[in-house]
Amino acid sequence: MVTSGLEGLIPGGTFYLRTFGCQMNEHDSERIHGLLSAEGWHRVERPEDADVLIYNTCSVREKADSRLLGNLGVARRLKAAGRTRAVVVAGCLAQSRRDTFLAEQPVVDVLVGPQSLDELGRRLREFLLTGRPGTACAGGTGGWSATLPRIRRPGPTAWVQIMTGCTNFCAYCIVPYVRGAESSRPAEDIVAEVRSLVADGVREVTLLGQNVNAYGKEAGFGGREEFPDLLGALDDVAGLCRVRFMTSHPKDMSPRLIEALGRYASVCEHVHLPVQSGNNRVLAAMGRGYTREDYLHLVGELRRSVPSLTLTTDLIVAFPGETEAEFRETLSLVEACDFDAAFTFIYSPRPGTRAAVLPDRVDRQTAERRVNELIALVQGQAAEKNRRLVGATLEVLVEGRNANGQGWGRTRGFKLVNFSGTAAAGERAMVEIGGATSAGLTGRRVPHGR
Numbered sequence: 001m002v003t004s005g006l007e008g009l010i011p012g013g014t015f016y017l018r019t020f021g022c023q024m025n026e027h028d029s030e031r032i033h034g035l036l037s038a039e040g041w042h043r044v045e046r047p048e049d050a051d052v053l054i055y056n057t058c059s060v061r062e063k064a065d066s067r068l069l070g071n072l073g074v075a076r077r078l079k080a081a082g083r084t085r086a087v088v089v090a091g092c093l094a095q096s097r098r099d100t101f102l103a104e105q106p107v108v109d110v111l112v113g114p115q116s117l118d119e120l121g122r123r124l125r126e127f128l129l130t131g132r133p134g135t136a137c138a139g140g141t142g143g144w145s146a147t148l149p150r151i152r153r154p155g156p157t158a159w160v161q162i163m164t165g166c167t168n169f170c171a172y173c174i175v176p177y178v179r180g181a182e183s184s185r186p187a188e189d190i191v192a193e194v195r196s197l198v199a200d201g202v203r204e205v206t207l208l209g210q211n212v213n214a215y216g217k218e219a220g221f222g223g224r225e226e227f228p229d230l231l232g233a234l235d236d237v238a239g240l241c242r243v244r245f246m247t248s249h250p251k252d253m254s255p256r257l258i259e260a261l262g263r264y265a266s267v268c269e270h271v272h273l274p275v276q277s278g279n280n281r282v283l284a285a286m287g288r289g290y291t292r293e294d295y296l297h298l299v300g301e302l303r304r305s306v307p308s309l310t311l312t313t314d315l316i317v318a319f320p321g322e323t324e325a326e327f328r329e330t331l332s333l334v335e336a337c338d339f340d341a342a343f344t345f346i347y348s349p350r351p352g353t354r355a356a357v358l359p360d361r362v363d364r365q366t367a368e369r370r371v372n373e374l375i376a377l378v379q380g381q382a383a384e385k386n387r388r389l390v391g392a393t394l395e396v397l398v399e400g401r402n403a404n405g406q407g408w409g410r411t412r413g414f415k416l417v418n419f420s421g422t423a424a425a426g427e428r429a430m431v432e433i434g435g436a437t438s439a440g441l442t443g444r445r446v447p448h449g450r
């Protein structure tokens with residue numbers, strides 16, 4: 001149990017926890033849940049029922065900021081009605097706006113950055129005892145949320161943090177400023193956590209880091225392992241069927257890693273490899289560290305190593321100065337790569353990043369037209385790739401039942417499948433695919449060996 005020195009002074013009450021942003025934040029929220037439960041707090045599902053409201057925030061995109069502000073409106077109302085005793089903002093936004101946010105949003109009582117989650121309980125108790133707002137936002141590589149107690153949603157899949165931070169400083173990205181420098185977690189800790197998850201019924205783990213391909217490469221890392229070695233160590237864990245990982249950076253996708261992806265049976269045939277743009281001038285302005293040609297070469301090598309590869313990506317349109325011709329190069333790269341899916345974004349400036357002060361912002365109308373054209377291309381490609389799977393029989397790790405009573409789960413290639421026939425969560429069912437859309441597949445369960 002994590003101790004704060006203030007145990008027993010405040011009786012455990014109820015908390016509501018809302019998460020914004022990426023899987024790393026979802027994972028951090030499992031740690032916040034575990035940490036507060038260990039200190040006697042009880043989680044509730046509705047803000048109206050909670051003594052404390054906690055928002056675990058993201059500041060990567062403007063949209064997440066505005067969703068938080070909407071939630072703070074609810075918090076203000078509940079506080080005014082005397083229901084809510086404290087409001088906590090945790091995560092990336094807390095870190096990036098640590099010097100001003102409490103003054104800008106007086107409804108917020110405690111700010112906790114992603115490297116300081118271990119301080120959350122203590123800061124909350126201090127506020128409840130003294131009424132003085134508090135901030136815990138350590139800089140640098142700070143603490144590991146992976147070492148805190150955890151309560152995860154039940155099921156056969158789990159996230160495992162293997163790194164924290166990022167040292168790439170892409171021109172548009174706030175992450176290195178809020179999560180600090182890359183720091184790798186010792187392989188033996190990761191393997192031990194995975195073994196205990198498997199003992200708890202987990203069959204698939206997703207290894208999390210901002211740039212997992214750089215695992216073990218930072219100066220001062222005590223271990224000898226790099227990412228391919230870690231995949232090898234996890235492949236030896238009995239009972240673990242599937243290993244996924246995200247996110248990969250193209251510049252750190254080494255030949256050794258590409259070879260490892262094809263070698264280990266547990267490593268799923270899915271790589272999420274953000275390309276962001278198909279134009280070399282834009283890639284250089286973004287500070288991505290690779291060219292269009294480098295990326296296309298990597299895709300070719302990956303497909304050679306893993307012939308049934310599912311390839312997904314992230315794309316940004318309307319980066320400052322992006323011309324129509326440069327945007328067309330993104331479209332042509334998407335066509336050449338034949339992606340299974342892509343997250344598409346309109347560039348939004350993040351204060352404090354290099355790109356935020358670049359001239360030649362693309363107007364909103366042009367940006368929206370470009371993103372819509374890109375989405376149409378990506379969705380057409382995704383639907384066609386899924387259609388090619390109709391008639392195939394694929395392994396699905398069953399995660400549960402949908403609202404229609406059908407089983408659902410994912411293939412090794414991360415395709416969402418809804419299927420008829422009985423199956424329990426955690427089973428690996430063989431499903432004959434009968435239908436496809438850009439979003440996923442449908443089918444029926446068939447006996448193994450068909």
Ligand code: SF4
Nearest residue numbers: 166168169170173175
């Ligand atoms: S690799 Fe670039 S985009 Fe990804 S987290 Fe690091 S700085 Fe941000």
